Amino acid sequence: MSALPRPSTIFLAAITTLVAVLLYSPLFVPIVSSFFIISHGNVDWSSPTLSTYVALAGNHDILAALRTTLIVGVCTVVLSVISGTLLALYYHGRRSGRSILQFIVFLPFLMPPIISGLALLIFFREIGLERSLLTVVIGHTVFVLAIVYRTVLMRLQSMSRTLVEASYDLGASGWQTFWRIILPNLSSAMVGGAILAFALSFDETMITILVTGTQSTLPVRLWAMMRLGFSPDINALVALILMFTVLLCVLAARFLIPKQMATERN
Amino acid sequence: MSQNTDLLTLRSVSKSYGTVPVLHDIDLSIRDGEFLTVLGPSGSGKTTVLRLIGGLEPLSSGEIQLDGQDISRMPINRRPFNTVFQDYALFPHMTVSGNVGYGLSVRHLKRKEIARRVGEALELVQLGRFAERFPAQLSGGQRQRVALARALICQPRLILLDEPLAALDLELRRQMQEFLKSIQREIKTTFLFVTHDQEEAIGMADRICVMQAGHIRQLGTPHELYYKPNCEFVARFFGENNLVAGRLGPVQDGQRPIETALGRLVCSISDQPHLKAAPDGANAFAAFRPEALRLADANDGDNRFSGSIAELAFAGSSTVATIMAGADDAAQRLRLRMPSRIDGSALKSGETVSLCFAPHEGHLVLA
Known part of the structure; x- marks a missing residue:
């Protein structure tokens, strides 16, 4: 397989393992320690327990924050998928204005979040919009729109133009072509974009802090808790979020990586 | 229907993309029931002729008549023609029968009627067993036949074929040539076949229309073109x-x-x-x-x-x-x-x- 001599292969493998352990093992610390009790800064390894999870379930602040996060996430996904898809459909195949639009759509995603957040905050104040969950949803949508737009546009561009022509040629109306040909071919890109949008919204912190009213989303809540001190149920929370995020990433990859419909059906 | 009545007539049809002219004053009559091949090197405008007839592109000037009626401005989805695209353009998210039945289902025919006609069309192209497959599960020749079945199920007056055999290997191309010709005889529909391959043209066509640089150079039977070319281009290009x-x-x-x-x-x-x-x-x-x-x-x-x-x-x-x-x-x-x-x-x-x-x-x- 490898053209390298054996000692250097072993050396490379060792380095790779070391880097992987150093980089990724911190991620597993909260998961492992979420099953043990920490007292006075020492972990009691003797008795695994689910008590942190029980404590988490009783932490109403955290649960409220989690609910807020989910509400914001779902609203953001709906708004960004609809508007991102419409933008992509409108600008697909259109030369004029597309590069300017892309620049504008990508700006909030590429700018430091603190700048985006401040700009939005000033904007909301100017137009007299109270800070609330609505402003958070708007802020998140502006932030994640680029991802959905790009994902859908890429799919549109990889779709053969003759599919649409064939649909018209066979007698379909524009409406029928959209619902029966274009949308089904975009749907997996839209689902993939939605999952990415949700994941981004889920852990967005900086913009949220700036534009939220009285309610906190989970990352904002966590951030506030960390300043006050560390409670063991945070381990449980981090462990849960980590698993959830991994699940989302796996799902997104499944929808976005081109697949052969063939292999599943046979 | 006899081959002597004209189905479709192009009258001084021109087409330009921006300032680039691609067709100059084309006059062409397609007879009812014939197999007409448009033959030309790439860039000759042959595909543009097909796209204008199909309604995929608007004319720059001139007129297209069907049975004597001007259809130049008729939208693509109302023209009684169907196209077999060069890349087949099969809908990847639909099964073979979904693809073939599409033209009927967008016209809101009854399910039973669609199923019956899809079955017949698939029998005609010998793909009955593949009805529930997806396009990605078919070979090139099979996809080709699905595209053909999808085009002919709507019983169009004219079937437009845009270099449909270009992607197939030589042996398969020979088989498909015979197959297309036999289907055309069976359903007695007019075929307009675009190709750059003169052997393909000789083998299949009732008449051949040779194009070059946006002009029709000669229109005639393969025999006429071979033995009585009317210009240096046809004499050199054809055989x-x-x-x-x-x-x-x-x-x-x-x-x-x-x-x-x-x-x-x-x-x-x-x-x-x-x-x-x-x-x-x-x-x-x-x-x-x-x-x-x-x-x-x-x-x-x-x-x-x-x-x-x-x-x-x-x-x-x-x-x-x-x-x-x-x-x-x-x-x-x-x-x-x-x-x-x-x-x-x-x-x-x-x-x-x-x-x-x-x-x-x-x-x-x-x-």
């Missing part, structure tokens, strides 16, 4: 040919001589008034097919010249000799095709031979 440049001499009962580097060659001009009308001394070519050229014997008087054999190529059923004829400073490169014989060719490389062709097998085209 292998020998062309020798020269100046026309005076007409003599159905024949006309041409003075060339090989001497005076006499060619037939029957049924070609434009050759009869051309002035003496006009630039022209004598054209004769490689299979018309042969070794001269003592009795042959006309169109006789000598040449040396530069190369002999065995090509299975025939052997092709490349011959340098005429004086050294104006040598003409000619090809001679003769049936192969098991005991070898009568010719030897390097040999000088006396050659001739019969006046009625020669032909003139104006330069």
Whole structure:
């Protein structure tokens, strides 16, 4: 397989393992320690327990924050998928204005979040919009729109133009072509974009802090808790979020990586 | 329906993309029930003709008539034509039967009716067993047949085929040619077939329309195009040919001589008034097919010249000799095709031979 001599292969493998352990093992610390009790800064390894999870379930602040996060996430996904898809459909195949639009759509995603957040905050104040969950949803949508737009546009561009022509040629109306040909071919890109949008919204912190009213989303809540001190149920929370995020990433990859419909059906 | 009524007529149709003209004043009539092939090199505008008829592109000027009615502005989805696209354009998220039935289901036919007609169409293209497969699970030839079934299920007046065999390998292409031709005979629908492959055109078409640089150069049966090309382009493009440049001499009962580097060659001009009308001394070519050229014997008087054999190529059923004829400073490169014989060719490389062709097998085209 490898053209390298054996000692250097072993050396490379060792380095790779070391880097992987150093980089990724911190991620597993909260998961492992979420099953043990920490007292006075020492972990009691003797008795695994689910008590942190029980404590988490009783932490109403955290649960409220989690609910807020989910509400914001779902609203953001709906708004960004609809508007991102419409933008992509409108600008697909259109030369004029597309590069300017892309620049504008990508700006909030590429700018430091603190700048985006401040700009939005000033904007909301100017137009007299109270800070609330609505402003958070708007802020998140502006932030994640680029991802959905790009994902859908890429799919549109990889779709053969003759599919649409064939649909018209066979007698379909524009409406029928959209619902029966274009949308089904975009749907997996839209689902993939939605999952990415949700994941981004889920852990967005900086913009949220700036534009939220009285309610906190989970990352904002966590951030506030960390300043006050560390409670063991945070381990449980981090462990849960980590698993959830991994699940989302796996799902997104499944929808976005081109697949052969063939292999599943046979 | 007879082949003598015109189904579709293009009247001085032009098309430009921006300032780039791609079609110049095209006039073309397609007869009901015929297999018409539009043949041309790439960039000749042949695909544009098909797209204009299908309604995929608007005309720049001119008119397209169906049964005498102008349909130039009829939207694509109301034209009674269906297209087989070069890349097949099968819908990847639908099964074979979903694809084939699409044209019926967008017209809101009853499910039962659709299922019945899809079944029939798939039987016709011999894909009954594949109804529930997805396009990605089919071979190139099978996809091709799905695309055909999808186009013919709507019972169009005209089926437009845009180089549908280009992506197939040679053997499959031969099979599909026969298959298309037999389907066309069976359903008696008019086919407009676009291709750059002249062998494909000869094999399938009732008539061929040769295009070049946005113009129609000649329209006729494969036989007419092969034996009576009307211009240098068709004479060179359509099949292998020998062309020798020269100046026309005076007409003599159905024949006309041409003075060339090989001497005076006499060619037939029957049924070609434009050759009869051309002035003496006009630039022209004598054209004769490689299979018309042969070794001269003592009795042959006309169109006789000598040449040396530069190369002999065995090509299975025939052997092709490349011959340098005429004086050294104006040598003409000619090809001679003769049936192969098991005991070898009568010719030897390097040999000088006396050659001739019969006046009625020669032909003139104006330069």
